[in-house]
Amino acid sequence: MIHVDARRFDEAMGGHVVHAESPQGRFTTGAAALDGRTLRSTEAFGKNLFLRFSGDAPQYLHVHLGLIGGWTWWDHDHQQLSGRPVVKADDSNVRLRLRSGRGDAARSAELRGAITCTLVDEEGLDKAVAKLGPDPLRDDADPDVAWAKVRKSRKPIGGLLLDQAVTAGAGLIWRAEVPFLAGVDPHRPGVDVTEDEFSTMWSEMRRVMKDAVERGGKEITTDPADRPGTDGHVSRDDAFYVFRREGEPCLRCGTAVEVAEMGNRKVWWCPSCQPR
Numbered sequence: 001m002i003h004v005d006a007r008r009f010d011e012a013m014g015g016h017v018v019h020a021e022s023p024q025g026r027f028t029t030g031a032a033a034l035d036g037r038t039l040r041s042t043e044a045f046g047k048n049l050f051l052r053f054s055g056d057a058p059q060y061l062h063v064h065l066g067l068i069g070g071w072t073w074w075d076h077d078h079q080q081l082s083g084r085p086v087v088k089a090d091d092s093n094v095r096l097r098l099r100s101g102r103g104d105a106a107r108s109a110e111l112r113g114a115i116t117c118t119l120v121d122e123e124g125l126d127k128a129v130a131k132l133g134p135d136p137l138r139d140d141a142d143p144d145v146a147w148a149k150v151r152k153s154r155k156p157i158g159g160l161l162l163d164q165a166v167t168a169g170a171g172l173i174w175r176a177e178v179p180f181l182a183g184v185d186p187h188r189p190g191v192d193v194t195e196d197e198f199s200t201m202w203s204e205m206r207r208v209m210k211d212a213v214e215r216g217g218k219e220i221t222t223d224p225a226d227r228p229g230t231d232g233h234v235s236r237d238d239a240f241y242v243f244r245r246e247g248e249p250c251l252r253c254g255t256a257v258e259v260a261e262m263g264n265r266k267v268w269w270c271p272s273c274q275p276r
């Protein structure tokens with residue numbers, strides 16, 4: 001989750017001078033422009049991360065990870081702190097490495113596989129953000145902007161939630177789990193979703209996404225009461241109501257969870273709990 005990355009940057013590098021390099025060579029000029037500047041602040045809008053540095057424009061590093069990109073964090077001793085396990089220390093696919101701090105406080109973050117890694121000025125940031133719908137994780141988000149698009153659309157709500165121009169930041173888990181939490185079939189066209197249902201979806205999306213950020217990115221949507229036999233530890237199997245649970249009994253009613261293709265990606269739902 002990008003908001004988790006943003007928080008990590010804030011905690012580890014905020015206010016510090018940052019050293020930048022591009023071992024892969026695809027961001028050499030950008031890295032050279034950032035090298036030695038101070039990280040002033042971080043902002044996340046949906047799946048877009050903006051790191052604001054000291055100095056002249058362009059002062060923002062804009063990163064969008066896409067489906068396969070990711071940040072890997074290391075401590076001073078080159079122990080991996082987070083990110084997908086990197087088995088072999090291989091520089092050849094590191095687009096950007098940012099380092100800051102001294103001694104035990106030294107940290108480095110490596111970016112691999114991102115679809116966007118570029119420097120932008122204030123105008124560039126505004127342009128990127130203008131394309132996005134409201135982000136439920138941001139306190140300044142206006143859900144009415146999303147509702148205005150949903151209520152006029154004949155597209156299925158499960159697709160609309162994934163559309164970054166409608167709600168920014170929602171991924172495959174949320175487009176399945178949020179309609180479940182609101183009791184709405186993800187195939188239902190936006191025009192047939194009531195304002196109350198949308199408002200439930202928005203607040204549930206905000207709640208479950210915020211919880212995930214608090215847990216450092218671990219996504220869980222199930223209530224403890226719906227997770228029989230687990231005390232404390234929540235496994236992937238009982239973290240979700242419908243996501244990747246096709247054929248399994250619904251945790252609320254026992255009906256087999258269904259799966260279908262929607263916009264070339266999958267969606268899951270309980271046909272009993274989520275009326276069309």
Ligand SMILES: [Zn+2]
Binds near residue numbers: 272
């Ligand atoms: Zn059910």
